[in-house]
Amino acid sequence: MLQRIEATCAYLKSQTELRPEIAIILGTGLGGLTEEISVEKEIPYSQIPGFVQSTVAGHSGKLIFGTIAGVPVMAMQGRFHFYEGYPMKDVTYPEVVMKGMGIKYLMVSNAAGGLNPEFKAGDIMLITDHINLFPEHPLRGKNEDSIGTRFPDMNNAYNRDLISLAEKVAASNNIPYKKGVYVGTQGPTFETVAEYKYFRLIGGDTCGMSTVPEIIVAHWAGIKCFGVSIVSNALGDALNGIETNHEEVQRNTNIAKDNLKVLFREMVKAMRNL
Numbered sequence: 345m346l347q348r349i350e351a352t353c354a355y356l357k358s359q360t361e362l363r364p365e366i367a368i369i370l371g372t373g374l375g376g377l378t379e380e381i382s383v384e385k386e387i388p389y390s391q392i393p394g395f396v397q398s399t400v401a402g403h404s405g406k407l408i409f410g411t412i413a414g415v416p417v418m419a420m421q422g423r424f425h426f427y428e429g430y431p432m433k434d435v436t437y438p439e440v441v442m443k444g445m446g447i448k449y450l451m452v453s454n455a456a457g458g459l460n461p462e463f464k465a466g467d468i469m470l471i472t473d474h475i476n477l478f479p480e481h482p483l484r485g486k487n488e489d490s491i492g493t494r495f496p497d498m499n500n501a502y503n504r505d506l507i508s509l510a511e512k513v514a515a516s517n518n519i520p521y522k523k524g525v526y527v528g529t530q531g532p533t534f535e536t537v538a539e540y541k542y543f544r545l546i547g548g549d550t551c552g553m554s555t556v557p558e559i560i561v562a563h564w565a566g567i568k569c570f571g572v573s574i575v576s577n578a579l580g581d582a583l584n585g586i587e588t589n590h591e592e593v594q595r596n597t598n599i600a601k602d603n604l605k606v607l608f609r610e611m612v613k614a615m616r617n618l
């Protein structure tokens with residue numbers, strides 16, 4: 345495992361002089377952030393030794409090294425989902441590579457179902473915590489003590505300083521937001537109505553099929569994490585038999601996308617001083 349990470353990092357370091365401390369996983373809603381990146385180097389996952397090789401047809405992804413407002417970042421365009429069939433260790437390999445590359449902060453976004461009845465499509469939710477319902481744990485097996493401890497505490501997995509920073513940035517840029525708990529589930533099925541109710545009952549505000557394994561491994565490795573859900577569909581509507589209005593969802597999601605771009609850009613600028 346360590347040798348594999350070293351090989352991957354040695355290759356990446358040979359490809360760029362940039363040594364970012366911030367990694368960003370460009371999940372749903374964050375596509376627009378690429379416009380803000382002055383790209384220095386783009387590397388398709390398929391060219392990176394040791395990196396997860398895509399076995400899923402049509403799956404392409406790349407690692408982008410560049411700067412946002414002068415701050416160096418490493419951005420993943422395309423992430424690995426458990427439902428695609430990858431082993432959990434492969435789903436979360438990018439996070440141990442981040443550690444090897446000297447990354448100190450990880451920022452992610454996802455699309456999620458809204459469980460909280462007050463949430464509507466297009467809402468942005470700052471993730472304060474998660475509930476892990478994946479059937480396999482990414483840290484199962486021999487622990488790599490040089491990266492992190494066997495029994496990692498998860499109390500501050502969604503770093504409170506970064507959440508405070510996000511709230512400040514959102515306030516000064518008039519960006520509306522919610523806060524809440526993300527339930528991570530393997531998918532690929534969306535939830536039955538009974539499952540939605542169950543997720544709400546156990547304390548979830550949004551649910552989706554990513555993020556949780558990534559945050560677990562990054563936090564274990566000592567990387568400070570920040571995550572955001574974009575509510576792409578609201579459970580309340582489905583329960584009330586209301587069909588989602590596609591145009592409204594698109595309009596809401598687009599507003600959320602613009603806001604998310606500003607939120608992440610301004611956070612990155614401020615994180616220079618953290």
Ligand code: HPA
Pocket residue numbers: 455456457458533534535551552553576577
């Ligand atoms: N459930 C799970 N994952 C999702 C959903 C959902 O309702 N919406 C977007 N990703």
